[in-house]
Amino acid sequence: MNSALHETATNKPAGAITARRGKIILMTLLAILAWVALNLGLVVAAWMRSYYAQIEPVPQAASLDLRTDKSATGRVITIIATKPTPSKGDFIGHLWLEWPETPPLARPGSHESGYYANDQIQAIKAMAAALILPWGTVTGQDFVPGLIKVDDGWWRHLQVHVRVDEARYQAALAVDRRWRTENRYRLRPSMIGPNKGKTFACQDYVFDVAAALGLDAAHRSWTEFPMGSFLRFARINKIAIAGQTNGSAQ
Numbered sequence: 001m002n003s004a005l006h007e008t009a010t011n012k013p014a015g016a017i018t019a020r021r022g023k024i025i026l027m028t029l030l031a032i033l034a035w036v037a038l039n040l041g042l043v044v045a046a047w048m049r050s051y052y053a054q055i056e057p058v059p060q061a062a063s064l065d066l067r068t069d070k071s072a073t074g075r076v077i078t079i080i081a082t083k084p085t086p087s088k089g090d091f092i093g094h095l096w097l098e099w100p101e102t103p104p105l106a107r108p109g110s111h112e113s114g115y116y117a118n119d120q121i122q123a124i125k126a127m128a129a130a131l132i133l134p135w136g137t138v139t140g141q142d143f144v145p146g147l148i149k150v151d152d153g154w155w156r157h158l159q160v161h162v163r164v165d166e167a168r169y170q171a172a173l174a175v176d177r178r179w180r181t182e183n184r185y186r187l188r189p190s191m192i193g194p195n196k197g198k199t200f201a202c203q204d205y206v207f208d209v210a211a212a213l214g215l216d217a218a219h220r221s222w223t224e225f226p227m228g229s230f231l232r233f234a235r236i237n238k239i240a241i242a243g244q245t246n247g248s249a250q
Contacts, residue, residue, distance in 0.1 A: 032134070039131040042223055050093055050225035051084045055241060059156040062239050065163045066214050075100050075169040077213065079206060080112070080151075081158040083227035088155070093226040095206040096151040098159075103173055105180040110150045113176075115205035117185040118145040130188040138191045146185025146200055158230065160239055164213050171212040179205045188222050203229045 067074045078098035084091050096114030099106075106113060117123035122144045130136035164172070186200045198204075199222050207217035207229075216236050220229065234241050 035134060036132050043131070046223050046225050046228055047084065050227040053083050053227050053231060055083070055157055055227075059159060060241065061159045061161065062234075062241065063161045063163070064215075064237075064239065066168065067163055067165050069165060072165060074163045074165055076161050076163050077169070077172060077209070079160045079162065079210060079230075080154075080156050081227055081230040082155065083157055084225065085155075094151075094154070095202045095226045095230055096154070097176075097206055097209060099176075103176045103180075105177055106148075107150055110152055112151040112154065113148050114151045115146060115179060115182075115185075115200070115202045116149050118147055123185055123187070127187050136188065140190030141186045141188040143184045143186050143200075145183055147183065148180050148205070157227070158241065160234070162210075162213050162215070168213050172209045175209045175212045179208065202226055207233065 065074075077100070079095070080098060081093070081095050082090065083093045085093075094114055096112055098112045100111070102108060102110055103113070126142045126144050130139070130141035182200065184200045186195075186198075189195070189197050189199050191197070199220070203220065203224075203226055207220060210233070211217040215233075217233060219232065219236055221232070224232065231241065233239075
């Protein structure tokens, strides 16, 4: 009888430990699922803001004159944006630039250029890992190879013609040259390391050039798709876009 009582007493703690472990595993799985759902929700919300952006009619153009010397002709650089267009096989959208002349290091005869991941599938996998894995918030997305590509002939939803003095134009060319030697692509930034807080994507190429032109391009968010990023940029710089409200971004 004493032996039976001892066996029962021994089994109780073992059963409690097993139940506790099962509860911990269940709570961990639920936390992971909640984390994944939260991140997917952020992506879907950002995509919908970009896809349903009210920018009709298209293509729509705006103009900015940033010349300090109005007597000089100046140069015009065009900032171009598209929103996701699934009917044309584009589920993300894009930002790129049109130059009045072929920039140094560009393919001869080309005038439009944007920054891309060399392998879109590889970039999507790296981004998915950064969204799903808990440490992705800290480490960000793993870098994948990136490069400038020719965008001549791509369709447009929005375009802003920016006229500047020669000095600012040369400053923009210097930024373009730097990006043409860049080979890293990253959508989600890290919180640590020498590149913390920095992304390397089409928005960053365009906004770095825009900053050289004298526009405010400091407010960037990795959670926005290209069109969403552009519309925020337009609000901050008071660029008139039909269907959008100008003024300070919140």
